[in-house]
Amino acid sequence: MTKQEKEVLKIFLELVKIDSESGNEKKVADFIIDFLKEINIKAKRDSYGNVIAKIRGRGESLILIAHMDIVAPGKGIKPKVVKGVVKSDGRTVLGADDKAGIASILFAIKNFNNSRSVELVFTVEEEIGCKGAENLDYRMTESKQAVVIDSTAPVGYITVTSPFIFSFSGEILGKGGHARTPEEGVNAINIFAEFLNKFKPGRINENAVSNIGAVVGGNSSNVICDNVKFKGEIRAFDKKVLERERKRLKFILSKATRKNQARFKLKTERLVRGYNYKKSDNLIRFVAGGIKKAGFEVNYQKRMGGTDANVFCEKGIRALSIGHGRRNVHSIRESIAVSDLLGTAKVIGKLCRGVDLV
Ligand SMILES: [Zn+2]
Numbered sequence: 001m002t003k004q005e006k007e008v009l010k011i012f013l014e015l016v017k018i019d020s021e022s023g024n025e026k027k028v029a030d031f032i033i034d035f036l037k038e039i040n041i042k043a044k045r046d047s048y049g050n051v052i053a054k055i056r057g058r059g060e061s062l063i064l065i066a067h068m069d070i071v072a073p074g075k076g077i078k079p080k081v082v083k084g085v086v087k088s089d090g091r092t093v094l095g096a097d098d099k100a101g102i103a104s105i106l107f108a109i110k111n112f113n114n115s116r117s118v119e120l121v122f123t124v125e126e127e128i129g130c131k132g133a134e135n136l137d138y139r140m141t142e143s144k145q146a147v148v149i150d151s152t153a154p155v156g157y158i159t160v161t162s163p164f165i166f167s168f169s170g171e172i173l174g175k176g177g178h179a180r181t182p183e184e185g186v187n188a189i190n191i192f193a194e195f196l197n198k199f200k201p202g203r204i205n206e207n208a209v210s211n212i213g214a215v216v217g218g219n220s221s222n223v224i225c226d227n228v229k230f231k232g233e234i235r236a237f238d239k240k241v242l243e244r245e246r247k248r249l250k251f252i253l254s255k256a257t258r259k260n261q262a263r264f265k266l267k268t269e270r271l272v273r274g275y276n277y278k279k280s281d282n283l284i285r286f287v288a289g290g291i292k293k294a295g296f297e298v299n300y301q302k303r304m305g306g307t308d309a310n311v312f313c314e315k316g317i318r319a320l321s322i323g324h325g326r327r328n329v330h331s332i333r334e335s336i337a338v339s340d341l342l343g344t345a346k347v348i349g350k351l352c353r354g355v356d357l358v
Helices: 003-016 026-038 096-111 131-135 188-199 239-259 282-293 308-314 338-353
Strands: 043-045 051-055 058-067 080-082 085-087 116-123 145-151 157-162 164-173 202-205 208-217 227-236 263-272 299-302 318-323 335-337
Touching: 003 026, 003 085, 003 096, 003 338, 026 043, 026 051, 026 096, 026 116, 058 096, 058 308, 058 338, 096 116, 096 145, 096 335, 096 338, 116 338, 131 308, 145 282, 145 308, 145 338, 157 282, 157 308, 164 188, 164 239, 188 208, 188 227, 188 239, 208 239, 227 239, 239 263, 263 308, 282 318, 282 338, 308 318, 335 338
Parallel strands: 058 116, 058 145, 145 318, 157 299
Antiparallel strands: 043 051, 051 116, 080 085, 085 335, 157 318, 164 227, 164 263, 202 208, 208 227
């Protein structure tokens, strides 16, 4: 292992040993603030708990983003390094999502002489709906472009297309009664089944998916169920397709309930904006240039997942996410190679130094 690999690994291992499931990021924030203070960079916290730092330099300013929270099971992580690959001990996730992103950023800022004006943003609560990015104090930043280090893909991959996501909660209101006289009640479970059969959640096509992920209803085998609650989502690369599917959902729900003298409620839980960049886009060309200069091959990909980049786009900052080598995220098999921690840091170093942004 090279000296640089050892150093970036050390930062990463220290980070993953700090517990930080969503909502408990404070100690990671303290670590980052202290780390930056050591190298004379002042970082601040906004009122929501996100960490923001500015490094003054030349050229168009760029934001680098990673999130501080991790998914469960993520308490008491005991990382081990086997043949240059970091894993957990098999009881927890590793937390490379997204502490590998943080480690690579911190290492790059410390070691690769940066000349560009750079802002660093470390968010809280990404894993529970990008809440940190949603509530970030954007008055504390000034860049118009951002790179998020948070795609589950090899180093060199740029997520150029990310979906629009509509998450919803619904309710079917029937009429209760005794199971011996079904004529007197309206069973919400039956109506839900009818709805599900028509809506058919799952793959819509290559560019869109839907899901019903939670259902609650009923209490007893001899009671006609009068209420079913459910949660789901629709994802589509194209906003028009999302709108079409959203209308279809409402139409089917409305038809199934009306026909059976029941009622329904449908509430939007969240609406995430997607993005779609052309390869010729300035930001894509800039990021691709950095990747090439760091010695990696550039790959462009569509991903069905959202990241903080979607929220930044919604706030008017051109953002995208890049891969950094992590594997099997959100599982106890999660891992990352030490060479990828350094490789990502090299890419970041080139972005902080390289060709101009616009
Ligand atoms: Zn993540």
